[in-house]
Amino acid sequence: MAQLTVYGTPVSVYVRIVRLLLEEAGAAYELKEVDIFNGENQSAEYLAKNPFGKVPTLEVDGAFIYETTAIMGYLDTILASHRFSFSEPLQQARMHQIMGIVDSHLYAPAIGLIAIQRLIVPSQGGETDEDKVKAAIAPVKTALEAIESLTVGSPYLLGSEVSIADFYLIPVFTYLSQTPEYEATIAQTPKLRAWWHQVSQLPNVKKVCA
Ligand SMILES: N[C@@H](CCC(=O)N[C@@H](CS)C(=O)NCC(=O)O)C(=O)O
Known part of the structure; x- marks a missing residue:
């Protein structure tokens, strides 16, 4: 090994x-x-x-x-042995779309702006830049609504098996769900709300993302 x-x-x-x-x-x-x-x-x-x-x-x-x-x-x-990805081409494409959305459209506003401004800056004695947080809400909503439209959402994003798409989104939700902006950003994504409710309880999620 x-x-x-x-x-x-x-x-x-x-x-x-x-x-x-x-x-x-x-x-x-x-x-x-x-x-x-x-x-x-x-x-x-x-x-x-x-x-x-x-x-x-x-x-x-x-x-x-x-x-x-x-x-x-x-x-x-x-x-x-590819257990966390798909042999079916459309599912594999959906998984890569979600990974790409997290990389290109979600990480920067959700983590680089909202989580940093709400969680990190105050913990280091600084003051949250409310304008930065406000400006980040719309792009986060766009990204989450796009992911919502690609997913099954129960129990995992793309069906009955956990995949790399879930691994990509879970750490973002861990931080976003701790901010006051969470409810506004997931207002139009009921599948993601239900998905997060379930996956946040998984032992390895608690272990890695605690
Ligand atoms: N494209 C990189 C992005 C990784 C990334 O942005 N990591 C952040 C932490 S979550 C980082 O290293 N930040 C430190 C920095 O930018 O100085 C990847 O996919 O691995």
Whole structure:
């Protein structure tokens, strides 16, 4: 079995995405802290593993893989025989659409703006920038409503089996659901509301996203 090491900060959304798959697959792995809050991700040592200074990076027997989509595809292949993706082409396309929406349209407003301004800034003694939060609500709603239209929603986003699409969305919901903007952003997404109600209770979600 390959030796797996995840480099990153445990509170990172993308680190959590990778760890959800690892935990669900029952894999043995090591988590090595790279602190994105003190700039450790910009150290020469870390940039040699990931030139963009982002977390996570996965080390497999001395080889480094970065970009979460690549890491997830790799781990799904080596650990789970593609159990967390689909052989049916339309379902596979839906899964990739949800991953792409999280990457390109949801992460920045939901995490970079709402969660940072509501949860991180005040915890460090700063004041929430209400204008930034307000401006983020519409793009978050657009992204969540798009995901809603692609999903089955019960119990998992794409049906009876958990997939990489769920792993992508769960860490975003973990943070968004702790903010006062949550109710407004999910007002038009009843399937996602029901989905979150169920998946937030899963033991590995509690373990990784606590
Ligand atoms: N495209 C990257 C994005 C990863 C990402 O944005 N990670 C955030 C933490 S959730 C990060 O490293 N932030 C630190 C920084 O930007 O300095 C991936 O898919 O892995």
